[in-house]
Amino acid sequence: MISRHSELLPKVVLYGLMALMLLPILATALYSFSSRWGATILPDGLSLGWYLQLWAEPRFLAALLRSLLVCGGSLLLGVLLVVPASFVVFYYAPRLDRLMGLLILLPFAMPPVVTSVGLLSLYADERLPLIGTPWILLGCYFTILLPFLYRSLANRLQSLDLVNLMAAAQMLGASAPRAFLLVILPALRKSLFASLFLSFSFLMGEFVFANLLVGTRFETLQIYLYNMRATSGHYTSAVVISYFLITLLLTWLARRFNR
Secondary structure: OHHHHHHHHHHHHHHHHHHHHHHHHHHHHHHHHEEEOOOOOOOOEEOOHHHHHHHOOHHHHHHHHHHHHHHHHHHHHHHHHHHHHHHHHHHHOOOHHHHHHHHOOHHHHOOHHHHHHHHHHHOOOOOOOOOOOHHHHHHHHHHHHHHHHHHHHHHHHHHOOHHHHHHHHHHOOOOHHHHHHHHHHHHOHHHHHHHHHHHHHHHHOOOHHHHHHHHHHHOOHHHHHHHOOOOOHHHHHHHHHHHHHHHHHHHHHHHHHHO
């Protein structure tokens, strides 16, 4: 009897937590499908009209495309810079891991509002007009994904015997870059994709940097949602659910590609 209770309790806690997390999403989805919802427990009618109106809106499609481009560019920049840097740190200079551990804490120590104010004063000069362009978002988003990407790769690299793996590859005639590409990088694949999934969800939902640094001059999905706050709540709920489904779909496709 005790063993049955001990097996049942984790399942109850897990399913209860899942239900608690899904309840706001389901309520928002139901509101987005309702044609009218007054002083009743359930909506008066269901309709796809809000979604048809949303996906026929060119402004929404343009904002979605901008968000995907900026997030994808930031992830690509992170992979090109952080992955080789992590390998260099753990293979050539392991002592630098402590310094990197301090550096990746800076995005958490500096609030986005404070960082945005500093960037506004730094790049407001006409000689380097980055304010209001997507290029400044690439740099800001890179700082957001840096802690997740580096820490995930560092944990994986610590579990690998880099010295022996590289020595074995070089004994077989591979150069250091070729050994990294063919031996080390495949071993980092799962950690890399896991960190990219997490970073992508954060970047798609980022609002402060996008609002303060570019605003409506480069309207992303979150800025579009903010600008539509005065419209119908059904419409904004459709935007939220569409954003959630797009993120879920892209994550599923990436996992299939990883397999």
